[in-house]
Amino acid sequence: MTSPARLGGAGVAGALVSVALVLLTGVLGTSATQPPLGELGPLPPYALDAGASSGLVTVLLVCALAAGAAGLGCAAAAVVRGWRPSPRRLLVASAICTAALVCVPPMGSADHLSYASYGRIAALGGDPYLTPPDQFAGDADPVASAVRDPWRSTPSVYGPVATGVQMIASRVAGDDLALTVWLLSLTSGIGFWGTGLLLSRLRPGDPMPLLLWALNPLLLWTLVAGAHVDALAVLPAVGALAALARRRHVAAGVLLALAVAIKLPFALAALGVAWALRRDARALLSAAAGGVATLAVAYALAGPNALDRLGPASQLVSLASPWGPVAHALDGPLGFGTSRWLTRCAAAALALLLALALHRLLPPAGERREQQAARVWLLLALAYVLAAPYVLPWYDALAWAPLAALGGPVLVTAVLAARSTVLAAAYVPGRVEGMSARVEDWTLTGRRDVAPWLGWLAVAALLGWAAQRLRRAPGRGRSPRAGTG
Template sequence: MEHPFGCIALGLCALAIGLLVLTGLLGPSAAQPPLPGGPSWLPPYRFTARPAAGTVTGLLLASALLGALGLGLALRELGRGWAPDPGRLTVGGAVAALAVVCVPPMGSADHLVYAAYGRLAAGGGDPYRDTAATLVRDGDPVGRAVEAPWTDVPSVYGPVATAEQWLAARVGGSSVHTIVLVLTLLGAAAFVLTGLLLQRAAGPDRTARARVAILWSLNPLLLFVAVGAGHLDAFALVFAVGALLAVRRSPVLAGVLVGLACAAKVSLGLYVLALAWGLRGRPRALAALLGSALAVGVATYLPVGLGAFDQMRENTKLVSLAVPLRLVLKPMEAAFGHDTARSLIGLLGWVLGALVVWLLARTTARARPAAMDGVLRDSAAAAALLSLAWLLTTPYSLPWYDVAAWAPLVLLAPSALDGLLLARTTLLVCAYVPGRVVPLPDAVDTFQRTVRGTVGPWGGAAILVAVVLVSRRAGEPPRLRGGPPRPRSPRSPAVPRS
């Protein structure tokens, strides 16, 4: 066997995915909220094993760590010439996504508030003003299913995301089970479609397509946070990836697609900058891109009004626990007060993000695949760089946000960026299990608080240090294997060999 470690890598990824499905089948737990309603013959399926919080935490941690190890081995073997059949890997990824959808979402209770927003919209309410508590007052079962801390929080998502949630609620009615099924099916379909689009963008090269299939379609970490957790990030991202593919031939279509992506989740606005960078030498195409994106933004937000941005503004003051900027939050609050510190830390995040972009620009430039079309290559490289820098430095970040960086990164040639993002995603996934905001046994609670509140921010800081080291290495001239070439004697001209 030419690449035995490649087979081991795939085996580890399969085992990690199997642990995800097993954890879901166990039924409601500290990782999985109940899904009231029916019908029971429809997925997602689960038993009522009532697993302990420690059990599901251990299973999800094992899945994340085994998956990360498998991906690391796969990256090493791909760099050594391993090129498994990308078609089979892609089919395997689609089967894995379907298997994950067949068990209930885990890792958070966000999908329940998505259902409530859809229920509000379907009933004529305003999810940007009303909350799940509004539904509870009306005796609605969908509102009662929503868990803390989202019971009284309006929607932070764009009108395209609200439209998806409205559609799911129209299909599911008062059944949380069915609404969530529709949402997860749409998310899984978007995840699979994104993989197919990335395969097309990678071109005919077998190794490049195998890289896409392993790092996206069969990535256990992404299958967990983007499909198995029921988040809408995969649904929003498919529009942005479509824009990457469309930008060379139709800047107008690319603008429409990236406008829809931003109207689902505003953080995907980084892709607008990336696409603009790809078209920097074509002013007419750039104007068409920006004009169509702006038109879509106006058309989608106009019906819902500026109130859709209210909760987004509130979220700019948040600082999540497992990010490196958490380490400076308390000293800044002590020095400047709560409100000023929250504003300054947001500014500090943007400054650090710009610094990371500058540090990693050379590494990213070297990772651009030469065989790819220039506009697509530059746009994908810029999207990967901007998204990764934002993830590493933003004050508020969660593991499912990482899909925005993985999608363009898998199109690039192997580089140190792979290791940086793999470390970041693994760290954040481990920090946010089991996921629900529920009382936990003392041992599990202590473990969770330690990983999320201490290991997470210090690990993120270590990744930022690694960014500096990577940038210094990228600035060094390449070393020649076997030492410098020997000078030829002028009396012994080189003779070509047959």
């Protein structure tokens, strides 16, 4: 049998190989995974103009995901068997990987171009919640006009804090699209690594949170290499857990509000904190006061249109979601509106069922409030990402953060890792533009015909395990006292 140290070393090696392959893909320059940024300057991001084919970048990224998933599994298994690497070394390794990925252009989607556009519109006095990029400055602005379809006609759906960060980056970079994108990539990298640092403080001496977050190759690909705003939103949400541990309840409320004002689904973290404080009215009111005041200021500054896109966004169904085949099959016979309404209702019911199942499967949180908050955040977030009609690979960050804060219960970690790997692979290389017919057929098949059914398999596995646990539990009505690892 392989020793825990060797298994852990193999896990870290797999993570580093994964990051190296992603970095190589980024260095190759514009491709089917990397949208063009125009002329690059002396500051990052750096890339060649190698003209890499869609087939090459797809192979590189699929190999990166395979190596990363295998490495994550080996490292987590090694910790369960007693391996104890130095958390400081893991943080240093994470910092190096994060810094390297921040220095190449973002990959996997063109979302960063939308971020840059919304910041540009706000910096020049426009309203990104009202004005879509293709209607700003006659679609001739050097930054706003770079947005790719289908988002060129879509105003911002992000919160006012995200827009504020995007606006600052735009004001610093001016007309330079590449520099604007790099500044936004830098904020995502700082948010990602800072979250790892906070998690290490929440569980001092425990390497599992760092392996599940800071050196997790799946997250390094989807969040850091993708430069997604989710990496920035996680930082204050985990910061709220740290504030809760120190009984700084107003600060916890403020931090949660900042996370929500970056991306709305992080309200699930706020529900976790509210649950942890439910028996302490004074602490709950203090956190609520800090949060409500912060949100009020943020949305007052953003203007009256900041929530306009929530309605249209709620009707979206992604191809790789478990609901993709269902909703798209019902659109024709029932009509778009009825189909999407039924899908939302069914998804909400499934999310509730999954939350109840996860309550059976997750180990008790104990006395500490931050652990109680993380437990509720995790079961709500995992139920959300597994049941939501519209999901993308980077959305899983919402569940990975509280999972890491809890030290990674084995069963749930395995399910989330498998689901994140499948979803990330389904969105490789990431852009429709520049794909060969063969690559496009491969990626759409994975996205439309494979990932949704594997998503249903993950749902069925969790529900089945919970039912089995319920049958075995003494008294059948009480929560199990045994954890899952």
